[in-house]
Amino acid sequence: MAFIAKGSFTVEMKPQAEPGVIDGVSLGRMSLDKRFEGDLAGTGRGEMLTALTPVQGSAGYVAIERVSGTLHGKSGGFVFQHAGTMTRGAQQLSITVVPDSGTGELSTIAGSFKLQIVDGKHSYEFEYTL
Template identity: 35%
Template sequence: MVNASGVFNVDTWDEDPYDQREGAKLARVRVGKTFQGGLEGTSTTDIITVVSADDAPLAYSGIERFTGTASGRRGSFVLQHTATAGPGGEGELAWRIVTGTGTGELTGIRGEGRIDIAPDGTHSYALEYELG
């Protein structure tokens, strides 16, 4: 297994709320990111978010296509996201590489990881993967 870690910047956040009933707001969001560290490259993510009435994030799920290098190997792959948050903001943001989506030198990649958001807003990631 290879461990890739680093940070990413959220370059774009295009939100389209589609259900704002009492209790929670649902929105479709397209996110553009730039990665540094074990992953070097860019991605586009489409997520569905659930936000409480007081704008606290509660959950999201989505699909992300990463293009660039993973530990120096060039290609692309798709990640499946799941995330939940509790009342205090603590939560879990997990990734899983979708089997069969690797291209180029990343063909056969599989693995999983997590995203962490620091109090200052810095986004970091850890991805454990292997090539098969």
């Protein structure tokens, strides 16, 4: 049976090294520090690799994020794997739970996470199974 968790989150990203730029493409590395509220309540910590092109709105990123907290009242943790591209502002994003990464009451978790940013505020919808 699939469940859906909804809520919001804040994220702080910090550069971990000076970006390298070759032929106008900037490669960077960032740390992620998130706070989730709503049906998923807890923290996320991770690392992101980015590629920013000279074309406005075209970029790519990958990230791994460890999430700890409670999900619909069940405590534990798991890992998200992110893969995203933007083509002149059009976004394609995949955020999924890494298989067998769950701990505690979330040890059997699987699922996918969708986010939306409106007026600078982040919200999520997380469809998962246990």
